Amino acid sequence: MKMTLNITAFLSGAIFGFGLLVSGFYNPNNVLSFFDIFGDWKIGLMITFILSIIISAVAFQIIKNKSLSFANNPVQLPDTKQLDLKLFAGAALFGTGWGIAGICPGPALVLVGSLKIEVVYFFIGLIPGLFLIPIFFRK
Amino acid sequence: MEYILGGLGIGLGISILILFNGKILGVSGIIRGFLQNPVAENGWRFSLILGLILSPMLYQLFYDLNTFEILSSPLLLIAAGFLVGLGASLSNGCTSGHSVCGVSRLSPRSILATLIMMGFAFVTFNVLKFIL
Numbered sequence: 317m318k319m320t321l322n323i324t325a326f327l328s329g330a331i332f333g334f335g336l337l338v339s340g341f342y343n344p345n346n347v348l349s350f351f352d353i354f355g356d357w358k359i360g361l362m363i364t365f366i367l368s369i370i371i372s373a374v375a376f377q378i379i380k381n382k383s384l385s386f387a388n389n390p391v392q393l394p395d396t397k398q399l400d401l402k403l404f405a406g407a408a409l410f411g412t413g414w415g416i417a418g419i420c421p422g423p424a425l426v427l428v429g430s431l432k433i434e435v436v437y438f439f440i441g442l443i444p445g446l447f448l449i450p451i452f453f454r455k
Numbered sequence: 456m457e458y459i460l461g462g463l464g465i466g467l468g469i470s471i472l473i474l475f476n477g478k479i480l481g482v483s484g485i486i487r488g489f490l491q492n493p494v495a496e497n498g499w500r501f502s503l504i505l506g507l508i509l510s511p512m513l514y515q516l517f518y519d520l521n522t523f524e525i526l527s528s529p530l531l532l533i534a535a536g537f538l539v540g541l542g543a544s545l546s547n548g549c550t551s552g553h554s555v556c557g558v559s560r561l562s563p564r565s566i567l568a569t570l571i572m573m574g575f576a577f578v579t580f581n582v583l584k585f586i587l
Binding site: 318320321322323324325326327328329330331332333334335336337338339340341343344345348351352353354355360361363364365366367368369370371372373374375376378379384385386387389390391392393394396397398399402403404405406407408409410411412413414415416417418419420421422424425426427428429430432434435437438439440441442443444445446447448449 | 461465468503507535574
């Protein structure tokens with residue numbers, strides 16, 4: 317049982333990563349070109365983004381009212397509804413960091429596997445960043 | 456064509472995790488969970504992270520790996536990583552969790568977060584391009 321869940325999680329990561337690679341989303345230079353609306357704007361990643369949303373929407377529609385997954389694991393969907401300052405401030409900080417280097421967490425892991433050594437610097441910032449908040453607001 | 460295949464891959468990866476494991480594919484939350492939970496509960500997180508790290512090997516069965524350089528300086532990369540980590544932890548999600556999973560579930564939180572994230576990324580990039 318547990319083995320099945322590890323295999324599906326591995327496949328999920330590998331196929332998701334393949335999608336990031338084939339679309340070029342893992343390459344920070346492409347992501348930065350996507351932000352370059354006044355210059356050499358590459359809008360192609362929008363196609364990738366929209367298509368991935370459509371496919372995921374089908375999967376979430378299938379699982380929506382189920383309490384167990386196809387591998388009999390509990391389905392956990394976020395139920396937070398609050399539109400609060402934490403959400404807005406977090407999204408703003410995230411966007412600022414994303415706009416600086418064109419790297420977000422998924423592509424960062426793919427860059428590790430692509431042996432782009434410089435991505436280590438990104439992780440040196442990322443990991444303390446991920447853990448700073450719970451020190452102040454205990455959950 | 457690559458953009459379409461990429462979208463299929465990302466969507467399929469997310470679909471596998473929710474349909475079989477019952478989990479949202481949010482990479483920042485998965486990295487955080489992996490680092491703070493006991494080893495015994497981390498099997499699926501470890502497997503998913505491993506899949507992501509090994510995905511370039513799968514990719515190389517079909518394509519050549521692109522050669523490119525990460526152009527940002529080490530200091531900028533550390534700053535970017537820190538802001539991305541802090542922001543993802545505050546808003547409970549990143550590009551995968553909010554912008555793909557959340558938007559596809561029509562979650563108002565995720566739709567708002569995505570608009571703010573993209574807005575700030577556009578502005579930051581263009582401001583830096585102007586001053587650097």
